[in-house]
Amino acid sequence: MEIKTSEYRVWVEGATVYFEGTMRLSSNDAYAPIQEIMAKVLATAPPAVTLDLTGLEFLNSSGINLFAKFTIEVRKLAHTGLAVRGSSRIPWQSKSLPNLKKLYPALDLAIS
Amino acid sequence: MISHYGIIPPERVENVAVTRLILRDGALELRWFHCSETAEFLGDYFSVQARVAKLNSRDAQHSIGYMANEILENAVKFRALGLGDIEIEATLQANAFEMQVMHFVEASVGERFQALLIELLKRDPGELLIERIEANAADSSSGGSGLGILTLMSDYGASLGWSFAQEVPGAPMRLSIYATLTLV
Numbered sequence: 001m002e003i004k005t006s007e008y009r010v011w012v013e014g015a016t017v018y019f020e021g022t023m024r025l026s027s028n029d030a031y032a033p034i035q036e037i038m039a040k041v042l043a044t045a046p047p048a049v050t051l052d053l054t055g056l057e058f059l060n061s062s063g064i065n066l067f068a069k070f071t072i073e074v075r076k077l078a079h080t081g082l083a084v085r086g087s088s089r090i091p092w093q094s095k096s097l098p099n100l101k102k103l104y105p106a107l108d109l110a111i112s
Numbered sequence: 113m114i115s116h117y118g119i120i121p122p123e124r125v126e127n128v129a130v131t132r133l134i135l136r137d138g139a140l141e142l143r144w145f146h147c148s149e150t151a152e153f154l155g156d157y158f159s160v161q162a163r164v165a166k167l168n169s170r171d172a173q174h175s176i177g178y179m180a181n182e183i184l185e186n187a188v189k190f191r192a193l194g195l196g197d198i199e200i201e202a203t204l205q206a207n208a209f210e211m212q213v214m215h216f217v218e219a220s221v222g223e224r225f226q227a228l229l230i231e232l233l234k235r236d237p238g239e240l241l242i243e244r245i246e247a248n249a250a251d252s253s254s255g256g257s258g259l260g261i262l263t264l265m266s267d268y269g270a271s272l273g274w275s276f277a278q279e280v281p282g283a284p285m286r287l288s289i290y291a292t293l294t295l296v
Contacts, residue, residue: 024148024181026189058148058174061182061260065248072249091174095267102242 001037008056010034015046020055023063031066038070048081048108049074053097057090064096068103075104083108117229118273121212121290130201131157135184137196147188151181154202154211161204167295175268175293176209182260183213183289190225192216192284209293214286222276222285229274232258237265268293 002011008021017038025031041049051067067084074082084100086093088111101109124130135142135150155177162172180200187198195216202211217225232240241262248259264270273290 022148024185026144026185058177058181060178060185061263064263065245065259068245069249072246091171092178095175096263099241099245099267103245 001040003033003037010037012037012041015041015044015048016050016052017041018052018055022058023056024058024060025062027062028065031062035066035070039073042070042073042077042080045080047079048083050083050085052085053093054085054087054090056093059092059096064099067100071100071104071107075106081106081108083110086111088112114275114277115226116273116275117226118233119271119290119292120273120275121210121288124203125205128203128205130203133200135198135200137191137198142188142191142196142198144185144188147181147184150184150200151177151179154180154200158202158204158209162295165204165206167207172209172295175295179264179268179270179291179293180211182264183211183291186260187213187215187289190217190221192218192221195284204295207295209295211291213289213291216284217276217287218284219278219282222278222287225274225287226276228258232261237262241266264291 003009008019008023010020011018023034051070071082074080082104084097084107086097086109088094094111097109097111101107131154133150135146155173158176159169159173163169184198184200191198192215197215199214200211202209241259244258244262261272265272271292275288277286277288278284
Protein backbone atom coordinates (compact mmCIF):
# COMPACT_ATOMS: atom_id res chain seq x y z
CA MET A 1 0.00 0.00 0.00
CA GLU A 2 1.43 3.32 -1.06
CA ILE A 3 0.36 6.87 -1.91
CA LYS A 4 2.96 8.94 -3.69
CA THR A 5 2.62 12.55 -4.87
CA SER A 6 5.12 15.30 -5.63
CA GLU A 7 4.63 16.56 -2.05
CA TYR A 8 4.53 13.44 0.09
CA ARG A 9 4.71 9.67 0.24
CA VAL A 10 2.88 7.31 2.58
CA TRP A 11 3.63 3.60 2.56
CA VAL A 12 3.31 0.49 4.72
CA GLU A 13 5.86 -2.09 5.77
CA GLY A 14 4.39 -4.74 8.07
CA ALA A 15 2.51 -2.85 10.78
CA THR A 16 4.47 0.37 10.28
CA VAL A 17 3.07 3.27 8.29
CA TYR A 18 5.76 5.62 6.99
CA PHE A 19 5.19 9.28 6.15
CA GLU A 20 7.60 11.40 4.18
CA GLY A 21 7.60 14.94 2.77
CA THR A 22 5.04 17.70 3.32
CA MET A 23 1.35 17.07 4.00
CA ARG A 24 -0.82 20.19 3.95
CA LEU A 25 -4.05 18.91 2.44
CA SER A 26 -7.20 21.00 2.48
CA SER A 27 -9.74 18.92 4.39
CA ASN A 28 -10.65 15.66 6.06
CA ASP A 29 -11.84 14.42 2.67
CA ALA A 30 -8.44 15.15 1.15
CA TYR A 31 -6.81 13.12 3.93
CA ALA A 32 -9.29 10.23 3.50
CA PRO A 33 -7.04 8.02 1.27
CA ILE A 34 -4.28 8.27 3.88
CA GLN A 35 -6.75 7.51 6.67
CA GLU A 36 -7.84 4.46 4.66
CA ILE A 37 -4.29 3.10 4.51
CA MET A 38 -3.93 3.54 8.28
CA ALA A 39 -7.30 1.86 8.89
CA LYS A 40 -6.29 -1.12 6.73
CA VAL A 41 -3.19 -1.69 8.84
CA LEU A 42 -5.28 -1.45 12.00
CA ALA A 43 -7.77 -3.96 10.55
CA THR A 44 -5.05 -6.64 10.46
CA ALA A 45 -5.12 -6.49 14.30
CA PRO A 46 -1.35 -6.38 14.89
CA PRO A 47 -0.04 -6.25 18.48
CA ALA A 48 1.11 -2.68 17.73
CA VAL A 49 0.93 -0.20 14.88
CA THR A 50 3.83 2.19 14.38
CA LEU A 51 3.56 5.58 12.71
CA ASP A 52 7.00 6.58 11.47
CA LEU A 53 6.99 10.35 11.01
CA THR A 54 10.75 10.84 10.96
CA GLY A 55 10.60 11.96 7.32
CA LEU A 56 7.51 14.17 7.60
CA GLU A 57 8.88 17.70 7.41
CA PHE A 58 5.65 19.73 7.47
CA LEU A 59 2.08 18.98 8.51
CA ASN A 60 -0.92 21.30 8.84
CA SER A 61 -3.50 21.21 11.62
CA SER A 62 -5.83 19.03 9.51
CA GLY A 63 -3.03 16.48 9.36
CA ILE A 64 -2.50 16.71 13.12
CA ASN A 65 -6.23 16.02 13.44
CA LEU A 66 -5.77 12.89 11.29
CA PHE A 67 -3.12 11.48 13.64
CA ALA A 68 -5.15 12.47 16.71
CA LYS A 69 -8.24 10.68 15.39
CA PHE A 70 -6.19 7.58 14.63
CA THR A 71 -4.71 7.66 18.14
CA ILE A 72 -8.22 7.72 19.59
CA GLU A 73 -9.21 4.79 17.32
CA VAL A 74 -6.30 2.69 18.60
CA ARG A 75 -7.05 3.71 22.20
CA LYS A 76 -10.39 1.91 21.90
CA LEU A 77 -8.71 -1.41 21.05
CA ALA A 78 -7.76 -3.83 23.80
CA HIS A 79 -5.12 -5.81 21.92
CA THR A 80 -3.36 -3.28 19.69
CA GLY A 81 -0.87 -0.68 20.88
CA LEU A 82 0.45 2.41 19.14
CA ALA A 83 3.99 3.67 18.70
CA VAL A 84 4.88 7.01 17.12
CA ARG A 85 8.40 7.73 15.92
CA GLY A 86 9.42 11.33 15.39
CA SER A 87 12.55 13.37 14.87
CA SER A 88 13.81 16.24 17.02
CA ARG A 89 15.28 17.68 13.78
CA ILE A 90 11.74 18.58 12.68
CA PRO A 91 10.35 21.34 14.95
CA TRP A 92 6.60 20.67 14.58
CA GLN A 93 7.05 17.17 15.93
CA SER A 94 8.50 18.22 19.30
CA LYS A 95 5.78 20.87 19.60
CA SER A 96 2.68 18.91 18.59
CA LEU A 97 3.30 15.16 18.96
CA PRO A 98 3.15 15.26 22.81
CA ASN A 99 -0.58 16.01 22.36
CA LEU A 100 -1.03 12.42 21.14
CA LYS A 101 0.39 11.19 24.44
CA LYS A 102 -2.16 13.34 26.28
CA LEU A 103 -4.91 11.64 24.29
CA TYR A 104 -3.52 8.15 24.94
CA PRO A 105 -1.00 7.95 27.80
CA ALA A 106 -0.05 4.33 26.88
CA LEU A 107 1.18 5.51 23.46
CA ASP A 108 4.87 4.81 22.91
CA LEU A 109 6.21 8.16 21.70
CA ALA A 110 9.88 8.51 20.80
CA ILE A 111 11.27 11.72 19.32
CA SER A 112 14.94 11.07 18.68
CA MET B 113 -18.46 48.90 13.54
CA ILE B 114 -15.28 47.14 14.65
CA SER B 115 -15.19 44.12 16.98
CA HIS B 116 -11.92 42.93 18.53
CA TYR B 117 -11.03 39.51 19.94
CA GLY B 118 -7.75 38.47 21.54
CA ILE B 119 -4.79 40.84 21.54
CA ILE B 120 -4.87 44.22 19.83
CA PRO B 121 -1.90 45.10 17.59
CA PRO B 122 0.37 47.74 19.12
CA GLU B 123 1.20 50.91 17.20
CA ARG B 124 3.95 50.06 14.76
CA VAL B 125 7.35 51.52 15.62
CA GLU B 126 8.62 53.90 12.93
CA ASN B 127 11.42 52.79 10.62
CA VAL B 128 10.68 49.11 11.07
CA ALA B 129 11.14 47.12 7.87
CA VAL B 130 7.78 45.63 6.93
CA THR B 131 7.50 42.87 4.36
CA ARG B 132 4.25 43.27 2.40
CA LEU B 133 2.69 40.71 0.11
CA ILE B 134 -0.66 40.77 -1.63
CA LEU B 135 -2.18 37.59 -2.95
CA ARG B 136 -4.44 38.84 -5.72
CA ASP B 137 -7.57 36.84 -6.38
CA GLY B 138 -7.53 37.81 -10.04
CA ALA B 139 -7.92 35.94 -13.29
CA LEU B 140 -5.60 33.15 -12.21
CA GLU B 141 -7.47 32.68 -8.89
CA LEU B 142 -6.04 31.87 -5.51
CA ARG B 143 -5.57 28.17 -4.95
CA TRP B 144 -4.80 25.97 -1.97
CA PHE B 145 -1.12 25.53 -2.83
CA HIS B 146 -0.62 29.32 -2.69
CA CYS B 147 -0.99 29.04 1.10
CA SER B 148 1.96 26.67 1.50
CA GLU B 149 4.07 28.44 -1.14
CA THR B 150 3.58 31.82 0.57
CA ALA B 151 4.12 30.32 4.03
CA GLU B 152 7.34 28.66 2.89
CA PHE B 153 8.54 31.91 1.37
CA LEU B 154 7.91 33.77 4.63
CA GLY B 155 9.55 31.00 6.67
CA ASP B 156 12.63 30.98 4.43
CA TYR B 157 12.86 34.77 4.22
CA PHE B 158 12.66 35.41 7.95
CA SER B 159 14.85 32.43 8.86
CA VAL B 160 17.74 34.28 7.21
CA GLN B 161 17.07 37.32 9.44
CA ALA B 162 16.73 34.99 12.43
CA ARG B 163 20.14 33.47 11.66
CA VAL B 164 21.70 36.93 11.51
CA ALA B 165 20.09 37.69 14.89
CA LYS B 166 21.65 34.46 16.25
CA LEU B 167 18.26 32.80 16.74
CA ASN B 168 17.47 29.18 15.89
CA SER B 169 16.85 29.68 12.17
CA ARG B 170 15.46 26.19 11.57
CA ASP B 171 12.91 26.59 14.34
CA ALA B 172 12.08 30.09 13.02
CA GLN B 173 11.59 28.77 9.49
CA HIS B 174 9.25 25.99 10.64
CA SER B 175 7.32 28.00 13.22
CA ILE B 176 6.77 31.00 10.92
CA GLY B 177 5.90 28.61 8.09
CA TYR B 178 3.36 26.75 10.24
CA MET B 179 1.75 29.93 11.54
CA ALA B 180 1.56 31.62 8.13
CA ASN B 181 0.17 28.47 6.53
CA GLU B 182 -2.58 28.02 9.11
CA ILE B 183 -3.68 31.67 8.86
CA LEU B 184 -3.53 31.67 5.05
CA GLU B 185 -5.44 28.37 4.77
CA ASN B 186 -8.31 29.99 6.69
CA ALA B 187 -8.04 33.14 4.58
CA VAL B 188 -8.20 31.23 1.30
CA LYS B 189 -10.99 28.98 2.58
CA PHE B 190 -13.21 31.72 3.98
CA ARG B 191 -12.47 34.81 1.84
CA ALA B 192 -15.44 36.64 0.35
CA LEU B 193 -15.95 35.94 -3.34
CA GLY B 194 -15.14 38.94 -5.51
CA LEU B 195 -13.29 40.60 -2.62
CA GLY B 196 -10.73 37.85 -2.38
CA ASP B 197 -7.37 39.64 -2.19
CA ILE B 198 -5.32 38.69 0.86
CA GLU B 199 -2.85 41.24 2.24
CA ILE B 200 0.05 40.14 4.41
CA GLU B 201 2.43 42.26 6.47
CA ALA B 202 5.25 40.74 8.49
CA THR B 203 8.10 42.02 10.63
CA LEU B 204 10.88 40.56 12.74
CA GLN B 205 12.28 42.75 15.51
CA ALA B 206 14.78 41.17 17.91
CA ASN B 207 13.11 37.79 18.60
CA ALA B 208 9.52 38.93 17.95
CA PHE B 209 7.95 37.85 14.68
CA GLU B 210 4.66 39.60 13.90
CA MET B 211 2.29 39.19 11.03
CA GLN B 212 -1.02 40.69 10.01
CA VAL B 213 -3.27 39.15 7.41
CA MET B 214 -6.21 41.12 6.05
CA HIS B 215 -9.06 39.93 3.86
CA PHE B 216 -12.82 40.17 3.52
CA VAL B 217 -15.34 37.58 4.69
CA GLU B 218 -19.08 37.47 4.08
CA ALA B 219 -21.12 38.71 7.05
CA SER B 220 -22.48 35.23 7.88
CA VAL B 221 -18.95 33.76 7.86
CA GLY B 222 -17.69 36.61 10.06
CA GLU B 223 -20.52 36.08 12.55
CA ARG B 224 -19.82 32.32 12.78
CA PHE B 225 -16.11 32.97 13.20
CA GLN B 226 -16.73 35.50 15.99
CA ALA B 227 -18.91 32.99 17.84
CA LEU B 228 -16.12 30.39 17.51
CA LEU B 229 -13.52 32.87 18.81
CA ILE B 230 -15.64 33.68 21.86
CA GLU B 231 -15.65 29.95 22.68
CA LEU B 232 -11.94 29.45 21.97
CA LEU B 233 -10.72 32.44 23.95
CA LYS B 234 -12.63 31.55 27.13
CA ARG B 235 -10.42 28.62 28.06
CA ASP B 236 -6.84 27.41 28.36
CA PRO B 237 -5.84 26.61 24.74
CA GLY B 238 -3.98 23.40 25.68
CA GLU B 239 -6.97 21.93 27.51
CA LEU B 240 -9.40 23.06 24.85
CA LEU B 241 -7.23 21.60 22.09
CA ILE B 242 -7.43 18.11 23.61
CA GLU B 243 -11.14 18.53 24.29
CA ARG B 244 -11.84 19.61 20.71
CA ILE B 245 -9.77 16.75 19.26
CA GLU B 246 -11.83 14.30 21.34
CA ALA B 247 -15.06 15.94 20.13
CA ASN B 248 -13.89 15.87 16.51
CA ALA B 249 -13.00 12.19 16.77
CA ALA B 250 -16.49 11.42 18.04
CA ASP B 251 -18.01 13.20 15.03
CA SER B 252 -16.65 11.76 11.78
CA SER B 253 -18.04 14.69 9.75
CA SER B 254 -16.12 17.25 11.79
CA GLY B 255 -13.37 19.13 9.98
CA GLY B 256 -11.52 20.11 13.13
CA SER B 257 -12.76 23.69 13.32
CA GLY B 258 -10.49 25.90 15.43
CA LEU B 259 -7.70 23.33 15.76
CA GLY B 260 -5.26 25.48 13.78
CA ILE B 261 -5.79 28.43 16.11
CA LEU B 262 -5.52 26.22 19.19
CA THR B 263 -2.32 24.51 18.02
CA LEU B 264 -0.79 27.94 17.37
CA MET B 265 -1.63 29.15 20.86
CA SER B 266 -0.95 25.91 22.70
CA ASP B 267 1.98 24.31 20.84
CA TYR B 268 3.71 27.43 19.48
CA GLY B 269 2.92 29.94 22.24
CA ALA B 270 1.56 32.35 19.63
CA SER B 271 -0.52 35.37 20.65
CA LEU B 272 -3.39 36.12 18.32
CA GLY B 273 -5.92 38.88 17.79
CA TRP B 274 -8.75 39.42 15.33
CA SER B 275 -10.69 42.50 14.33
CA PHE B 276 -13.85 42.49 12.22
CA ALA B 277 -14.79 45.79 10.57
CA GLN B 278 -18.19 46.16 8.95
CA GLU B 279 -19.58 49.37 7.42
CA VAL B 280 -23.26 48.44 7.47
CA PRO B 281 -25.11 45.38 8.84
CA GLY B 282 -25.07 42.49 6.39
CA ALA B 283 -22.10 43.83 4.40
CA PRO B 284 -18.86 41.85 4.05
CA MET B 285 -16.46 42.31 6.96
CA ARG B 286 -12.81 43.23 6.69
CA LEU B 287 -11.03 40.72 8.89
CA SER B 288 -7.55 41.52 10.23
CA ILE B 289 -5.66 38.76 11.98
CA TYR B 290 -2.68 39.77 14.08
CA ALA B 291 -0.28 37.06 15.21
CA THR B 292 3.00 37.12 17.09
CA LEU B 293 5.59 34.48 17.83
CA THR B 294 8.55 34.71 20.17
CA LEU B 295 11.43 33.05 18.37
CA VAL B 296 14.10 31.17 20.33
